[in-house]
Amino acid sequence: MSRMADIRFVPKLPRMEARHEETNKVARAILDDELAIRAAKTERLRQARLAREAVGTPERPPVSEGPKRAIPKRNRKS
Numbered sequence: 001m002s003r004m005a006d007i008r009f010v011p012k013l014p015r016m017e018a019r020h021e022e023t024n025k026v027a028r029a030i031l032d033d034e035l036a037i038r039a040a041k042t043e044r045l046r047q048a049r050l051a052r053e054a055v056g057t058p059e060r061p062p063v064s065e066g067p068k069r070a071i072p073k074r075n076r077k078s
Helices: 015-055
Strands: none
């Protein structure tokens, strides 16, 4: 075999494209990590809600807003 057949051509990205590609990889990794954290939190909260519903804990009674204040009427000029 000739030496040229052994050399494999691996194209190099131009400098700016290489930087963009690296930025894209890092950004995708961050987004994937955030997605995994969000999915784990959602699952944890879902399990807690189902456990609370299974026990049959009554819902909190509505909060009393207290006495209503009269809203002063504005003087309208005709």
